[in-house]
Amino acid sequence: VPELSVTASTGVYPVTIEAGLIGRLPDRLREIAGPSRVLVMGDSNTFPRFGRDLAEALGASSWAVPAGESSKSWEALEEGCRQCLEAGLDRGSTVVAIGGGVVGDLAGVIAALYLRGIRLVHVPTTLLAMVDSSIGGKAAIDLPQGKNLVGVFKPPEAVYIDPELLTDLPDREYRSGLAEVLKYSMIADEQLYDSLLANRQKMLEKDMDLLTDVVTRCCAIKAGVVTRDEKEKGERAILNYGHTFGHALEAATGYARLTHGEAIGVGMAVAADVGVAMGVTPAGVSASQAELLSAYGLPQSAPGLATVAETLALTSRDKKNRGGATPWVLLDRLGHATPGHSVDPEVLERAAGRALGSGEAG
Ligand code: GLY
Numbered sequence: 001v002p003e004l005s006v007t008a009s010t011g012v013y014p015v016t017i018e019a020g021l022i023g024r025l026p027d028r029l030r031e032i033a034g035p036s037r038v039l040v041m042g043d044s045n046t047f048p049r050f051g052r053d054l055a056e057a058l059g060a061s062s063w064a065v066p067a068g069e070s071s072k073s074w075e076a077l078e079e080g081c082r083q084c085l086e087a088g089l090d091r092g093s094t095v096v097a098i099g100g101g102v103v104g105d106l107a108g109v110i111a112a113l114y115l116r117g118i119r120l121v122h123v124p125t126t127l128l129a130m131v132d133s134s135i136g137g138k139a140a141i142d143l144p145q146g147k148n149l150v151g152v153f154k155p156p157e158a159v160y161i162d163p164e165l166l167t168d169l170p171d172r173e174y175r176s177g178l179a180e181v182l183k184y185s186m187i188a189d190e191q192l193y194d195s196l197l198a199n200r201q202k203m204l205e206k207d208m209d210l211l212t213d214v215v216t217r218c219c220a221i222k223a224g225v226v227t228r229d230e231k232e233k234g235e236r237a238i239l240n241y242g243h244t245f246g247h248a249l250e251a252a253t254g255y256a257r258l259t260h261g262e263a264i265g266v267g268m269a270v271a272a273d274v275g276v277a278m279g280v281t282p283a284g285v286s287a288s289q290a291e292l293l294s295a296y297g298l299p300q301s302a303p304g305l306a307t308v309a310e311t312l313a314l315t316s317r318d319k320k321n322r323g324g325a326t327p328w329v330l331l332d333r334l335g336h337a338t339p340g341h342s343v344d345p346e347v348l349e350r351a352a353g354r355a356l357g358s359g360e361a362g
Contacts, residue, residue: 002216007227008137008155015135015223017216019208021162022050025123026057029096032121032157033058036092039084041107043067046099046125050165054098054123061087069255071102072141072148080110084118094119094157100126100173101133105148108139112154120156125165127177128260131184131218132239134159136226146251146317153231161219163212176261178203178296179242183268184218186289187241188225190335192217193292200295237339241329242268245352248314252306258299265298266355273351274343275330285334303357312352 004015029038038060042051047064055062063083065071084095095118097107104122111120122134140151166174185193192214196203202210222239229236246267250258258266272289275281293300316326328341 004223015159017161033094042098084114098123100129108154112152122159176259179261179264187337238337245270252311269300277347280330308352
């Protein structure tokens with residue numbers, strides 16, 4: 001059974017990846033929780049499917065939030081802390097987050113703040129949460145002005161990943177998570193690129209052996225990056241590949257037209273285009289990326305969905321910005337990216353113009 005580990009400022013935590021692991025969770029969690037109370041937290045989709053049985057098996061309290069981004073709010077944070085109090089959670093207690101990125105983020109902030117911090121365990125149920133958000137300790141809620149603007153680093157005690165939970169994940173959500181998987185191959189793993197291209201059909205059919213292997217490789221990449229650079233002083237920024245333009249496009253389209261993964265597909269295409277224009281990315285690498293994105297049916301442009309001016313203005317509000325400049329992550333070869341590139345405004349306008357279908361600058 002693949003077990004990875006992440007070294008955080010608070011200690012080392014394991015990331016276990018195993019098909020069927022959910023059935024063995026009560027024993028694992030009892031070991032972590034000890035005698036203190038546990039709160040199992042899910043959302044209106046994940047709680048009935050996985051959370052309720054787990055809470056019953058553990059004799060734990062439980063809480064389900066409405067599914068969706070709106071649960072990453074101050075109100076939900078306050079309500080969650082009250083739930084912890086009412087359930088009798090003490091300083092030795094544990095919150096178990098069973099769900100996708102929203103549940104994991106909210107649970108992380110609650111577990112960091114309630115009684116100045118209690119234990120947290122992640123049981124991710126979406127592909128995105130498995131390969132990205134459950135590892136690395138970032139947790140945040142949203143403000144009306146933007147996503148993830150209020151947050152903490154809250155490393156978990158453990159991350160338990162059961163790829164079988166993906167079996168009935170809705171197709172669009174699965175593909176959305178696949179965008180992050182493709183991203184890992186482009187920024188960090190040429191062999192993963194080859195495997196994803198060769199095994200497209202099996203990946204889309206969720207072949208469990210292949211999927212477990214791919215999830216494990218992605219988690220290993222993320223675990224390595226966040227161990228080397230927990231607080232994003234340097235290398236961790238490469239995980240943001242495709243996200244500078246992608247996040248801006250999601251915001252410009254009101255988080256309604258594109259899934260996160262679809263926006264990241266477009267963002268990766270723009271980043272490759274920018275990289276080629278800046279002389280950082282070889283044209284062949286950009287072509288290889290385009291082949292992979294289209295093999296998985298991810299969009300590489302979003303004609304007419306937003307204006308160049310608005311989308312580029314939103315990229316300059318990115319959290320990664322320092323002193324006004326937006327640093328770009330660019331590929332320098334297949335399976336390798338470097339952060340911190342400053343990019344000519346005209347290059348950005350041309351690349352954004354191509355992606356948004358206006359065909360020319362402005
Ligand atoms: N999802 C990007 C990071 O964890 O840094």
